[in-house]
Amino acid sequence: MKLTIKEIAVFSMLGAVMYASKMIMEFAPNIHLLGVFTIAFTIVYRKKALYPIYIYVMLNGIFSGFATWWIPYLYIWTILWGVVMLLPKKMPKKVKPIVYMVVCAAHGFLFGTLYAPAQALFYGLNFEGMIAWIVAGLPWDCIHGVSNFFCGILIMPIVSVLRLAERNIDTNEY
Secondary structure, eight states: OOOOHHHHHHHHHHHHHHHHHHHHGGGSTTOOSHHHHHHHHHHHHGGGGHHHHHHHHHHHHHHHOSSTTTTTHHHHHHHHHHHHHHSOSOOOTTTHHHHHHHHHHHHHHTHHHHHHHHHHHHHTOOHHHHHHHHHHHHHHHHHHHHHHHHHGGGHHHHHHHHHHHHHHHHHOOO
């Protein structure tokens, strides 16, 4: 996946936008646009969406510390990316927003469960301990899933803006 200079610049900015959006939303735990951006970038950029996603992950580590909490970020966003990659590209126009909102919500509801194996490994939890960790986090996962569903309303407008920007950049000569 060779990148052009334009793509390097665009993906860097998109990764920074993901990080900035997370920082802006820090006042509201588990309510953010990260799933929305991950899905929108994947729809538009497909495999190359991993670049802004991992720029976000690296920025998170740089500014918040490369600690054990960060390590699941190395795979947790890739799971969402992978699910979106598996969805059919040609869905009916009226179905797309709902499908993407549901996928975004599912990732939020399952966030603690996806996170749990790494926590169990790092903190020596047995299977029962891991399940207890998941259950203890269910209220937060519920907030995460519900907020991801409603934030998912923004996915298709962001996709439209990204596609428009791509067309405009490609047609302009500098």
